[in-house]
Amino acid sequence: xxxxxxxxxxxxxxxxxxxxxxxxxxxxxxxxxxxxxxxxxxxxxxxxxxxxxxx
Amino acid sequence: xxxxxxxxxxxxxxxxxxxxxxxxxxxxxxxxxxxxxxxxxxxxxxxxxxxxxxxxxxxxxxxxxxxxxxxxxxxxxxxxxxxxxxxxxxxxxxxxxxxxxxxxxxxxxxxxxxxxxxxxxxxxxxxxxxxxxxxxxxxxxxxxxxxxxxxxxxxxxxxxxxxxxxxxxxxxxxxxxxxxxxxxxxxxxxxxxxxxxxxxxxxxxxxxxxxxxxxxxxxxxxxxxxxxxxxxxxxxxxxxxxxxxxxxxxxxxxxxxxxxxxxxxxxxxxxxxxxxxxxxxxxxxxxxxxxxxxxxxxxxxxxxxxxxxxxxxxxxxxxxxxxxxxxxxxxxxxxxxxxxxxxxxxxxxxxxxxxxxxxxxxxxxxxxxxxxxxxxxxxxxxxxxxxxxxxxxxxxxxxxxxxxxxxxxxxxxxxxxxxxxxxxxxxxxxxxxxxxxxxxxxxxxxxxxxxxxxxxxxxxxxxxx
Numbered sequence: 001x002x003x004x005x006x007x008x009x010x011x012x013x014x015x016x017x018x019x020x021x022x023x024x025x026x027x028x029x030x031x032x033x034x035x036x037x038x039x040x041x042x043x044x045x046x047x048x049x050x051x052x053x054x055x
Numbered sequence: 056x057x058x059x060x061x062x063x064x065x066x067x068x069x070x071x072x073x074x075x076x077x078x079x080x081x082x083x084x085x086x087x088x089x090x091x092x093x094x095x096x097x098x099x100x101x102x103x104x105x106x107x108x109x110x111x112x113x114x115x116x117x118x119x120x121x122x123x124x125x126x127x128x129x130x131x132x133x134x135x136x137x138x139x140x141x142x143x144x145x146x147x148x149x150x151x152x153x154x155x156x157x158x159x160x161x162x163x164x165x166x167x168x169x170x171x172x173x174x175x176x177x178x179x180x181x182x183x184x185x186x187x188x189x190x191x192x193x194x195x196x197x198x199x200x201x202x203x204x205x206x207x208x209x210x211x212x213x214x215x216x217x218x219x220x221x222x223x224x225x226x227x228x229x230x231x232x233x234x235x236x237x238x239x240x241x242x243x244x245x246x247x248x249x250x251x252x253x254x255x256x257x258x259x260x261x262x263x264x265x266x267x268x269x270x271x272x273x274x275x276x277x278x279x280x281x282x283x284x285x286x287x288x289x290x291x292x293x294x295x296x297x298x299x300x301x302x303x304x305x306x307x308x309x310x311x312x313x314x315x316x317x318x319x320x321x322x323x324x325x326x327x328x329x330x331x332x333x334x335x336x337x338x339x340x341x342x343x344x345x346x347x348x349x350x351x352x353x354x355x356x357x358x359x360x361x362x363x364x365x366x367x368x369x370x371x372x373x374x375x376x377x378x379x380x381x382x383x384x385x386x387x388x389x390x391x392x393x394x395x396x397x398x399x400x401x402x403x404x405x406x407x408x409x410x411x412x413x414x415x416x417x418x419x420x421x422x423x424x425x426x427x428x429x430x431x432x433x434x435x436x437x438x439x440x441x442x443x444x445x446x447x448x449x450x451x452x453x454x455x456x457x458x459x460x461x462x463x464x465x466x467x468x469x470x471x472x473x474x475x476x477x478x479x480x481x482x483x484x485x486x487x488x489x490x491x492x493x494x495x496x497x498x499x500x501x502x503x504x505x506x507x508x509x510x511x512x513x514x515x516x517x518x519x520x
Contacts, residue, residue: 002187004182004185004187004190007195008190008191008194008195009194011194011195011197011198012194012197012198014198014201014202015194015197015198015201015202018198018201018202018204018205019201019401021205021208022201022204022205022208022397022398022401023398025208025394026394026395026398029387029388029394033388035382035385037067037069037388038069038385038386038387038388039375039381039382039384039385039386040067040068040069040386041068041069041070041071041375041384041385041386042068042070042375042508042511043135043136043137043141043284043372043375043376043509043511
């Protein structure tokens with residue numbers, strides 16, 4: 001066992017931590033908020049009010 | 056509930072945050088690309104010699120300058136996540152938009168996988184230099200993807216500020232190497248004798264074959280468009296960031312060719328895994344070697360980071376328009392990122408990073424990118440015809456239209472031929488994939504699309520309609 005072996009285990013452990021965060025947070029958000037709110041984004045809404053394409 | 060858009064007259068909506076400036080746009084575009092200076096471009100030298108490598112560098116530079124100019128004009132008006140996908144939707148039509156969306160997602164996800172593979176390879180190289188043989192690359196490949204996906208999940212400002220810092224370091228490393236060599240820090244002098252002794256070892260066809268790898272110098276600069284919905288002033292920031300990005304890359308590409316071709320014999324350079332790092336090793340300076348290793352790692356991470364950002368925005372936009380299941384069109388209520396798209400694309404990147412050879416992954420990415428550039432040519436012509444300059448406001452108007460479009464189309468055709476010479480089977484397989492996907496979209500998926508909702512830009516009626 002040298003430092004590279006420890007780094008390999010460390011990399012696996014950190015990968016699990018980041019992966020777990022992603023999954024747990026995704027599930028938490030999906031179960032806390034209404035799906036209609038989460039998917040309420042509309043393209044160009046801000047554009048329509050702030051940057052009108054007029055000459 | 057934090058940071059949710061509220062308005063008495065409108066229902067509650069979650070939108071992506073407009074927090075980015077021109078520097079972030081620059082970091083996104085250059086970040087995706089700069090890894091191509093650190094590795095990959097040099098196979099052009101192997102295909103056709105030193106002169107072919109330089110011609111490929113500048114011809115591809117011309118191709119991407121056309122891409123940057125065309126993209127800057129169209130994106131300065133279509134300020135929506137999805138970039139070229141949103142452009143295609145408004146200017147060409149739904150089937151083209153679906154294909155362009157797929158080109159983007161495949162190009163960026165494959166490039167992300169290739170970058171993760173490269174991180175593993177680099178660490179294996181360093182482990183070998185320190186006497187450790189047989190490093191397991193998989194944990195580092197997985198960690199690179201998971202960490203960057205986590206960063207992207209947590210917010211776009213932190214993600215692209217991180218990119219800005221590491222891209223600046225990686226670009227500075229190239230400049231430092233150049234000045235160090237110019238001021239005599241190298242043990243080995245620059246030697247360009249091969250330019251006169253063996254100018255074109257494989258003839259003119261070598262130049263055409265080299266063009267395939269010349270694309271690596273700039274592949275991905277068009278990714279700046281994906282930030283359109285998250286920059287504070289799209290009409291100003293996107294053209295500034297994109298044009299500054301292509302200028303940075305033209306300088307970096309030329310410096311890279313000059314240093315590597317002068318320090319490393321072309322026969323070796325044409326096969327090197329990490330040419331800039333190898334050039335630093337040839338100088339005999341330990342601090343230059345360390346600096347260029349850091350630059351290589353940073354460039355690789357910046358590229359993967361930008362790719363996750365861009366692929367998720369394209370996937371998110373297609374979900375939001377119901378070109379894909381609308382589940383993907385969700386925005387995180389706190390971080391304001393397309394969180395479901397980011398998470399969904401992680402296993403796909405992992406599968407390719409852990410299970411596919413690097414050259415196949417990169418070729419698939421390049422081919423998808425080339426298809427996207429070909430789309431830009433007729434997209435630009437249609438844009439100017441349907442909405443001439445005096446009908447809608449543009450943040451940037453590119454000069455000499457339609458010359459850049461014609462040049463881009465000619466160069467794309469040449470690049471397709473160059474890729475066909477080396478990877479004809481992959482080219483045909485990929486075309487079959489996109490044809491099958493198009494049939495699925497046309498016969499199965501399009502019935503779910505809300506046709507009236509997808510055209511969001513407040514433009515006048517196009518001319519001729």
